[in-house]
Amino acid sequence: MKSANIWVAGTFVLCSGFGTAVAQLSKVEEFKSWPTGSSPKEIGDRIAARFIITPHTNFNRPGPPKSITYPETCTWYGALTFAKETGNKALVRQLADRFTPLFGSRDTLIPTPDHVDRTVFGAVPFELYMQTKDPRYLSIGKRMADKQWGPPEGKMVTADSHRFYGKGLSWQTRLWIDDMFMLTAVQTQAYRATGDRMYIDKAANEMVFYLDSLQQPNGLFYHAPGVPYYWGRGDGWMAVGMSELLRSLPKDNPNRSRIMEGYQKMMATLLKYQAEDGMWRQLIDNPDSWKETSCTGMFTCAFITGVKEGWLDKKMYAPAARKAWLALITYINTENDITDVCEGTNKKNDLQYYMDRKRNTGDLHGQAPLLWCATALLR
Template identity: 70%
Template sequence: MKSKSNKNLWAITAISGMLLASCGTPDKYFQDFPEGAVPGEVGKKVAERFIEVPHQNFGRPGMPKRITYPEVCTWYGALTYAGEKRDRDLTEQLAKRFEPLFSSESHLVPLPDHVDHTVFGAVPLELYIQTRENRYLAMGRNFADKQWGPPEGPRVKPESHKYYDKGLTWQTRMWIDDMYMITAVQSQAYRATGDIKYMERAAGEMVVYLDALQRPNGLFYHAPDVPFFWGRGNGWMAAGMSELLRSLPEDNPDYDRIMKGYRTMMASLLKYQTENGMWRQLIDDPESWPETSSTGMFTFAMITGVKQGWLDGDIYGPAARKGWIALTGYINPNGDVSEVCQGTNKKNDRQYYLDRERMVGDMHGQAPVLWCATALLR
């Protein structure tokens, strides 16, 4: 009997092994990339390009008044890539770029008085995570805490107090872009400190945005009064949910609601991916042009979902792979990404979105490439 039992156990184990082998691992679609699409090489190229270029000013000449959010997002992406590669030299170069912000360029540090400014805190928090230098933690944590502090400064509006009284950040404005800007800095504060309040803040805020702005098809209008599914706007939501869920404990009361919103969005995006792997400037408009920043953000969200086990790897793995390979085809020899929609305000006009300038090397497009490279290496 014992011998027969052992044989049965061996047979069950063998069958289980074969089933697991046939299913593969989440990474099976993220290996053996063609030349020009190897994540480690692409990430290095785009990160080094970031170090080369001066502070950008939304495509305008001259220095910006403050570090802009596209630069913050690219800086953060370059740092996370360096961290995954354990490239200490690259981390040191990225820290060196930051150093003047403590002294000669301190005037370029944004005030934490708007979501586009407060996201800056994600960079010093990532520098702290990698270097353990307390000055980075102090700076970054200040940004995260100010976001939930009492409304103050000239940007305060009557509705700022209304949101603050509800336990939301006073910087709430109900634009879909916000759900990356807010979640990025709050998630980073949690990763740096382990203080769960940062995740609770961001999760509560995300649920409010999902309930108010997500459409039945899973996508998001640019704003309640702008009924267009703008690519990069939706990209901010996709990336923001991914960053948040990556660190949000599953026992958080908002976890299931956010996961539902995320999965509903991913299922819809799957339907609108073009044959060559891209997504469009207006996601559901077949006359709209393939756009790289949105493609990078959606690809990042899908890579993360497959790797974390939130999405079916055999359905979303091929889509994420196709998106990444298509995206890398838009990177020129200098490391600049082309076909990037310029910085865009909201407007209730389809042609406004179709006519947006297509930029080369704009950091709105550089950042998602680095996020994708990082996610592929995780």
């Protein structure tokens, strides 16, 4: 409770890890100076401004969505954390103004929390609550976070929903690696906003179940059971999910060491597969697949966080993170959209399916990790 309360009072890392983070930051030379136009503040300002004028999007498809989609949620969350780190009150107001219609005439845009991809929306009102103290945000965030632990209900209920719920897991468990950002992000935010350890302790238990079920001996993750491919963005969700969870997970949580082991094992293998120019590929271990920006942003964020928190050797990982950031931002076009973003991807046991995924421009799957990286570098 104490750590969470200190976070709400104005810091962005838990008290137990704050000294380590500051000490690491002061020593990481690679994160101190940047070529003109490439600093996290400059890039973050550009991408956040682009998001402000972006309407609610439907997975890069024409027409507005019926409800807010998770790529928008992730970008909104990233813009809010970036605004906090830069002390940009005007940006916070703009991001809060984007939410205002959801309290009234456009409340149907709030996703129904019946699936991990929709429930993650709760991370946004939790962040707005912590920055504005408006209790309306807290109410919405708690409703969504609590629903993941309630009994199965709604149109997304399956036989597995009841099976997993019976084991003490979320009924929204489905064993896709994407879940370990979608679920842990909202639950970690719930802990940060309320100080109630129930949220983050359950999220850690869920993470261990996914690690035990999906992590391969080399530290990477198949997209899902029966889909033996190391899809870049899928593994990216896991990388960021673990680093966000660990950043706030209390040191006395019994699952912390298991999650840290899984995280460090993954990071070591990702380091081996980073391309010479700093990027990662659509299929991580396949040199014939194309270089992809959303996974590169996610892996870069996980590296930066690990270096800042003292979990990764800064001599090995800080130069890799810097190289990745400087490579990634070259994919930002004159409209402040990032290019070469893998389109939304279902699971399929077909190598060519992953190799042939479209390269989108301006897809919020790619915009969000840029803001996460900027935040992590400034934190």
